[in-house]
């Protein structure tokens with residue numbers, strides 16, 4: 001599983017040894033059937049309250065990736081960072097979730113220099129009870145341009161956005177609660193109304209669903225013979241993050 005790259009300078013200052021990456025509940029699907037790819041995702045997270053303070057990195061995200069996870073991981077992130085190191089600015093940056101639109105992956109044409117790409121618009125979320133709707137969309141299938149947005153699910157206010165060329169066949173999707181030596185989550189989270197658009201029909205896609213570390217979900221359903229899939233709800237309870 002790929003993941004959000006740490007802010008290494010901050011991590012190295014704080015820690016003499018390598019950071020331990022552990023995981024809360026995960027729900028995922030994939031790969032899609034041969035010749036079928038993911039072309040859009042719309043999903044709303046209700047992230048609950050962040051811990052009062054954060055000793056490491058705590059990131060809830062939904063991501064899409066290629067078959068062997070060597071391409072771009074498109075991931076909109078609800079994150080909390082080491083005190084003083086938040087990607088967001090503002091006086092509440094250590095106590096409110098920071099919403100960002102990110103890609104962990106490669107520059108166009110590169111096969112080895114992985115980097116964490118972060119959109120320039122990032123917003124602290126003072127109203128997490130509203131929910132945050134992430135949209136990932138292949139807006140140009142010729143250039144393979146993907147646009148992500150994150151919006152307040154009640155007001156529609158744009159919280160984060162990023163556009164990147166990602167010339168990969170996206171065939172996997174998963175939610176994650178990623179913990180980098182973190183102060184662990186204190187609130188249960190839900191993902192609601194996850195809508196996954198495919199390039200063609202894959203009637204068996206729903207059967208690929210898997211869960212780990214106590215995550216649960218409603219069954220994936222399709223009203224168009226497998227071209228569009230919806231999962232009404234994913235429950236992410238508060239559990240101790242575990243190693244991969």
Ligand SMILES: *[C@@H]1O[C@H](CO)[C@@H](O)[C@H](O)[C@H]1NC(C)=O
Pocket residue numbers: 040041042135137138139
């Ligand atoms: C994705 O982008 C295309 C082209 O701009 C648009 O027609 C479509 O409605 C978008 N889909 C979603 C789910 O945003």
Ligand SMILES: *[C@@H]1O[C@H](CO)[C@@H](O)[C@H](O)[C@H]1NC(C)=O
Pocket residue numbers: 042193195
């Ligand atoms: C679920 O998401 C889809 C796609 O964004 C949208 O068309 C639909 O109205 C949503 N349904 C609910 C119950 O929110």
